[in-house]
Amino acid sequence: MVGEGGGRAALDVGCGTGRQSIPLALLGWRVTAVDINDGHLERIRARAERQKVPLDVERCDMRALAVRYHGVYDLVVCCLTLDHLLTDGEIGRALHGMWTALRPGGQCYLRLDDLEHLLRSRPRYAFREERRVPHGRVIRLEDWEYQGENHVVCRTVFLHEDDRRPGNRWHTDVFSYRRRALRRADLCELLGAAGFEEIELLPQDIPGGYYEVLARRPEPPESTG
Structure with a gap:
């Protein structure tokens, strides 16, 4: 560019x-x-x-x-x-x-x-990716909460599977931030x-x-x- x-x-x-x-x-x-x-x-x-x-x-x-x-x-x-x-x-x-x-x-x-596109269609969540990592996999999701006509709370959710932990294989990380739909x-x-x-x-x-x-x-x- x-x-x-x-x-x-x-x-x-x-x-x-x-x-x-x-x-x-x-x-x-x-x-x-x-x-x-x-x-x-x-x-x-x-x-x-x-x-x-x-x-x-x-x-x-x-x-x-x-x-x-x-x-x-x-x-x-x-x-x-x-x-x-x-x-x-x-x-x-x-x-x-x-x-x-x-x-x-x-x-x-x-x-x-x-984010203007999100405001028009207002989806609730979307699957983004699944990838293999050593000893398991990671699944990434996105989740949106709409606040009025100008703001969106965006959450990125990571689901981690660890096959070395039988009976408790999953743990979750969530990152959340509020943004202006400009x-x-x-x-x-x-x-x-x-x-x-x-x-x-x-x-x-x-x-x-x-x-x-x-x-x-x-x-x-x-x-x-």
Whole structure:
């Protein structure tokens, strides 16, 4: 999507464990990876060191980007993270921070889970995978609880079978988090309010998967004086 970096600067917001940061760095981008989760930051540092990838890793809340980064990046990416903010005000602050971090003419790339699709059909749960592991198997399910028209509680359920434990073979891990079902029209409106232009929804390959948006910080108008 972004191509070779050629030494240009990129900011990965909500970097997680480096799924975007490290490939960008390998493409020649000078990457700053930020997240609020200390565990993620430890893992991305270790992964970058192991792969010998140059990466600046910093702790920063996406709602505070505007305080810290000012007009220094050619690209900002934020993947599968923005909808963890639950209100228009929080999302607007994050988008304004991304706009502030970009140089004039810089581009922002957003990827979000298509929770709007979930709101239309409102499924209760879905089977995701079953895989064999040493001494057993793991089954992964997803479960959704709908709260009004804008929020979804997402639960990922892992069922672990251990055949070394006769009579008590199964145990369960559940991870739960509340997310904003951010509709495309609402996101585009918030991007415009943050100052972005050339807002483009990219074609979606798989309905119900995720959707992608590009937007640009405009160049300042030319002086007529």
